[in-house]
Amino acid sequence: METKTWIDRIGKMKKDVFVIANQVVSALGVSLEENMHCIESKQTGIKLSEDQSLSNETLYCGLIDKSRMESIFSSIFTEIEYTYFEKLMIYSTIQALKDTIIDAASDDTLFVISTTKGNIDLLDKNLASHYPADRIHLWSAAETISNYFGNSNSPLVVSNACVSGVVAINLAATYISNGKFKNIIVLGGDILSKFVVSGFQSFQSLSAGVCKPFDANRDGLSLGEAAGCMILSSQAYGSTIKVLGGSTHNDANHISGPSRTAEGFYYAAMAAIKASNINTTDIDYISAHGTATPYNDEMEAIGISRLGLQKTPIHSLKAYWGHTLGAAGIIESIALIESMKKGVLLPTLGYAEHGVSEPVNVSRDLEKYSTQYALKLASGFSGVNSSVVFQNMEEGK
Numbered sequence: 001m002e003t004k005t006w007i008d009r010i011g012k013m014k015k016d017v018f019v020i021a022n023q024v025v026s027a028l029g030v031s032l033e034e035n036m037h038c039i040e041s042k043q044t045g046i047k048l049s050e051d052q053s054l055s056n057e058t059l060y061c062g063l064i065d066k067s068r069m070e071s072i073f074s075s076i077f078t079e080i081e082y083t084y085f086e087k088l089m090i091y092s093t094i095q096a097l098k099d100t101i102i103d104a105a106s107d108d109t110l111f112v113i114s115t116t117k118g119n120i121d122l123l124d125k126n127l128a129s130h131y132p133a134d135r136i137h138l139w140s141a142a143e144t145i146s147n148y149f150g151n152s153n154s155p156l157v158v159s160n161a162c163v164s165g166v167v168a169i170n171l172a173a174t175y176i177s178n179g180k181f182k183n184i185i186v187l188g189g190d191i192l193s194k195f196v197v198s199g200f201q202s203f204q205s206l207s208a209g210v211c212k213p214f215d216a217n218r219d220g221l222s223l224g225e226a227a228g229c230m231i232l233s234s235q236a237y238g239s240t241i242k243v244l245g246g247s248t249h250n251d252a253n254h255i256s257g258p259s260r261t262a263e264g265f266y267y268a269a270m271a272a273i274k275a276s277n278i279n280t281t282d283i284d285y286i287s288a289h290g291t292a293t294p295y296n297d298e299m300e301a302i303g304i305s306r307l308g309l310q311k312t313p314i315h316s317l318k319a320y321w322g323h324t325l326g327a328a329g330i331i332e333s334i335a336l337i338e339s340m341k342k343g344v345l346l347p348t349l350g351y352a353e354h355g356v357s358e359p360v361n362v363s364r365d366l367e368k369y370s371t372q373y374a375l376k377l378a379s380g381f382s383g384v385n386s387s388v389v390f391q392n393m394e395e396g397k
Contacts, residue, residue, distance in 0.1 A: 165329020224322020290316020
């Protein structure tokens with residue numbers, strides 16, 4: 001009897017899963033169009049903040065324009081019933097739904113929420129006094145969001161460090177592929193607070209300026225906040241983008257440091273490619289995690305080299321909106337998908353001098369480029385790594 005390796009046991013998608021709508025709110029703007037315009041024109045949303053509610057020290061971070069958002073919220077929400085985090089998530093969903101005909105309240109529709117901290121600002125007792133005590137919990141915030149749309153299904157919460165967004169996409173795609181739901185609204189979001197900032201400051205992992213992914217002079221990451229919505233469906237509704245396959249692996253290397261040999265990274269990427277029923281050589285484009293910390297970027301470069309994809313174009317978008325934690329995998333996948341549809345490579349802001357040991361092909365400028373298969377990568381604390389493959393059906397016909 002032939003013995004199968006773990007990679008041979010990877011399951012394939014049983015049914016097609018399509019990406020039918022996307023929306024992003026970040027430091028770059030309040031719509032997908034505004035965000036993509038800034039990325040394509042190499043404009044960062046990361047600025048020096050002197051907000052004492054976030055940090056006693058000044059720091060560079062990507063903050064959503066709160067006054068602009070509150071103005072928008074005033075026409076949607078009439079009471080203090082929803083927190084700032086919940087309103088961001090609801091707003092991004094409302095905007096994404098405008099591009100579809102699906103019913104968000106249907107029993108065939110599920111909400112999957114990716115976040116690491118949710119209503120973290122409710123640690124402020126004065127603010128928390130306006131809401132029920134359980135709203136600090138992720139499950140309560142998720143129920144509040146799905147209940148806004150009249151959805152009676154219990155929402156799923158994915159909170160798995162910085163890979164949460166990619167894991168949420170893979171989970172949603174699996175549910176649709178297995179026939180559990182026809183549509184899934186995948187939301188990713190996190191806001192900044194002193195609690196979040198102080199944690200990264202304790203690691204001494206924050207950049208003194210705008211972060212520089214894969215650059216020789218990179219000195220740490222820039223934090224950001226965002227909300228993104230990706231709607232997946234079993235029907236195409238005119239979409240040309242499919243979720244082909246994904247995987248998550250944990251090498252348990254260290255509570256915060258990545259494997260020096262990219263073990264979990266490599267296995268997650270290989271399994272995602274296997275699940276997509278393609279070869280590594282079929283990958284045209286890679287969206288890296290690219291936090292701009294010395295260890296992460298080096299690990300990713302080693303992992304990409306182990307995959308044999310050194311010549312494949314890669315980008316990191318962290319220098320535009322910062323590391324947005326639970327939103328990162330969602331909004332970075334959305335930007336990748338938009339680049340696939342537009343037929344372009346997105347520029348890696350901050351990358352000037354190659355700063356990793358492997359000769360990976362980091363994109364510097366906006367260029368025309370055709371992509372059929374793209375790989376999104378994510379890595380997080382505890383050694384967890386997640387990957388997902390998208391296909392543009394317009395290419396390769």
